[in-house]
Amino acid sequence: MKLFALSSTPLDEKGVSALVSGSGSGGVVTFVGRVRDHARGRSVSALEYEAYPEMVEAVFGAIAAEARQRFDVSAIAIHHRLGRLEVGEASVVIAVAAAHRSPAFEACRYAIDELKRRAPIWKKEFGPDGAFWVEERP
Amino acid sequence: MVDDRDMQVRVRFFAAHREATGQSAYEADVPAGARARDVWRVLVERFPTLDGHASGTAYAVNQTVVPADTVLSEGDELALLPPMAGG
Numbered sequence: 001m002k003l004f005a006l007s008s009t010p011l012d013e014k015g016v017s018a019l020v021s022g023s024g025s026g027g028v029v030t031f032v033g034r035v036r037d038h039a040r041g042r043s044v045s046a047l048e049y050e051a052y053p054e055m056v057e058a059v060f061g062a063i064a065a066e067a068r069q070r071f072d073v074s075a076i077a078i079h080h081r082l083g084r085l086e087v088g089e090a091s092v093v094i095a096v097a098a099a100h101r102s103p104a105f106e107a108c109r110y111a112i113d114e115l116k117r118r119a120p121i122w123k124k125e126f127g128p129d130g131a132f133w134v135e136e137r138p
Numbered sequence: 139m140v141d142d143r144d145m146q147v148r149v150r151f152f153a154a155h156r157e158a159t160g161q162s163a164y165e166a167d168v169p170a171g172a173r174a175r176d177v178w179r180v181l182v183e184r185f186p187t188l189d190g191h192a193s194g195t196a197y198a199v200n201q202t203v204v205p206a207d208t209v210l211s212e213g214d215e216l217a218l219l220p221p222m223a224g225g
Contacts, residue, residue, distance in 0.1 A: 033225050049224075050152060050153055050156075051152075051224075052150065052152055052198070052201075052217055052219070054201050055198060055201040055202075055217065058201060080224060080225075091225065092224070092225050112225060115224050115225055116222070116223075116224055116225040117222070118203070118222065119222060119224040119225075120152070120198070120217070120219050120222060120224075121222060121223065121224030121225075122152055122153035122154075122220060122222065122223050122224075123223045123224070124153070133153050133154045133220065133223070134223040135194060135220070135221040135223065
């Protein structure tokens, strides 16, 4: 299993966490993003994710390298799902291991915020009034 | 300075752009020395349905995000990135 990956099949939350955990990892923080049944006051039945695969894994690697520079963490793994996901399915799993909990929490927060801001990934929302591409950039 | 020779760049479309054009990739003939934003104008002529999708679009050349005035080279891969929404 690679540290940075896109997957067309369900994400292995425990597997991603195990990728970063070592005997020196006093704290492992795992963030799981899931498909929610509503967004912006509208109900959501499913999401469809699309990515620019040749670029996205390099962006994940760059985000992880920055997080390791800023925070005292030992390893970071980022896996993101592609294709159609139903409500409750995991769309992203980020695992961060560190000797201590505080940098692990901070680096995990940094990684998910940066992923949302700059990873070339798009999602289409399906709801009762049709489907549209979500534009989250401010 | 844009001269009158042509070059080819490979354009990649994603999400709303891919649906608007009906294609995920397109070989675009553009003037030598063209900048990323010049290609957008060429594309809107070829795919009028792209018009109106410029807002929030970023450019990546060979998998790196670049400013819109970046000068392109023959054979570059130019990706049009609509507003991203991962996570």
